[in-house]
Amino acid sequence: MTERRPIVHVVDDDDSVRTAVVRLLQAAGHEARGYGSAGEFLLGRSDRDAPGCVVLDVRMPGPSGLDLQEALARLEVPLPIVFLTGHGDIPMSVRAMKAGAVDFLTKPVSRDALLAAVRTALARDAETRSAHERLHAFRARYETLTPREREVFAGVVAGKLNKQIAGELGTAERTVKAHRAQVMEKMQVASVAELVHVANQLSGELGGFSAGAAKRE
Amino acid sequence: MTERRPIVHVVDDDDSVRTAVVRLLQAAGHEARGYGSAGEFLLGRSDRDAPGCVVLDVRMPGPSGLDLQEALARLEVPLPIVFLTGHGDIPMSVRAMKAGAVDFLTKPVSRDALLAAVRTALARDAETRSAHERLHAFRARYETLTPREREVFAGVVAGKLNKQIAGELGTAERTVKAHRAQVMEKMQVASVAELVHVANQLSGELGGFSAGAAKRE
C-alpha cells in the first residue's frame, strides 16, 4: 500500500508558538507542517486525504478552531484534532470534545502531554482510516451490482431461501440462483457467512437489511 | 418488559443546589433523587441497574465526581453522567468528557441546558441499555451450548462446510449436522444469516471468529 508517513498539521496564528510546536514534533520524529490560519491550512493541503492529524489553536483571527473542526468533520476521513489553546474556557473545551476532538490542551503545554495527544490522534486516524479502506473495497464491489442483484443480495443476507426471494421478486427460483451466483462472484465472497459479515459492516451506509429472520411460518 | 421510569440521580454536597436541581427536574417531569455525597449515592441505590442517569458535582468532600465516574464505569451498564460544577477547569472537563461524560456544565447553569443534557443522558442510557439487553439474551443462549456445539458454531459462522468442520474436529459429517441443528435450535435462529449476525455482535466478547473466508482451495 501507499505507506505514507502521517503528517501533523499545526495551525496557530502565533508564529513563535507554531514554530516551537512544529520543531518539537519534528524532534520527536514526526512529519510536521505549520499554518498561520485555518484558511491557509485548508488551501495548502495538496494531499486531501493523506493520513495525519491536526494540532489546532482554538482562538484565531478569521475562522476559529471550532469552525475548522466542523469543516474537517465533513471530509471523507476526518483528521483527528488536538486542540491547544491559551484562552479557552470550559464550554469551549466541552464543545470541542463532544465534536470528537482527541484532546484539549491548555498553554503552556508540557512536551509529554502534547506528544502523547498527537500519538493518540495519529493512532485514531490510522484506525478509522484502515476501517474506512476496508469498507471502501466492499462498497465499490456493491456498486457493481445491478439493481436486481442488489435485491437478491438483500434477500440472501436476510437469510431467505431462493424460493422465497423468487416469490417476492415475482420471478422463477432459477433466476434467483443465477443472480445469487453473480452476487457471490462480484462481492468476492465464498460463503453466505462472509456475505452477511460484509453486509453488516456496510449496513449503516446501505440502509439496514439487518439479517432479520426469514420468518417462514 | 419492566418499563421502569428512569431515575435522575443528583449528587451534590451543596444542599441548596441539590434540592433546587432536584425540584427543577421533577418539575420537568423527571423522577429525581438527591444524594449529599458519592458514598451516599452508591449505598442508597437499591435498584443497582435501574435505568437513569446521574447529575454530578465534580468537587465534593470525599470521593470526587471523577472518582465516582470511574466507579460507575465498572457497572454492567454504566449510568451516563452529566457533570455540573462551579469550580471546574479545562483539564478536569476534558478528562470527564474523555471518560464518557454526556456533558460538563458550569454553574450557574441555565434550566434549558441542564434539561437538554439530562434528556441526552437518558436517551443514551436507554440506547446502551437496550443494546445490552439484546446481546444479553444471545450471550445467555450461547452459554447453553456444549463445548462441541461451540466449535461447530464457530465453524458455521466462519462459512465452513459441514464436511470441513467434520474434518477439523475429526468426526463424521453426520455428527456435525447433529450439532449444527442443536446450535440453530439453542440460539433460536432460523438461518445461517441470522446466526452470523448474532455472532458478529457477540464477537467482541467471545474472541473473534470474524467469519473469515472458508478458503477451501
Next chain:
DNA sequence: CTTCACCCTGCACCAAAGGCCAATTCCCGG
C-alpha cells in the same frame, strides 16, 4: 448401579444450492 447429559455415527430421503450450457426479451447508446 442407574440416570443423564454429551458425543458420535449410519442409513435413507427430501429440499436447497450451485455449476454448466443455452436461449429469449428488453433497452440503451453508438
Next chain:
DNA sequence: CCGGGAATTGGCCTTTGGTGCAGGGTGAAG
C-alpha cells in the same frame, strides 16, 4: 438499426444442508 449488457428462464446433474429414526459409548452425579 445493431451490438451488448441486463434480466430472465429452462433443463440437467452434483453437492450440501436438514431431518427422522436408531443405536452406541463415556463420564459424572445420585
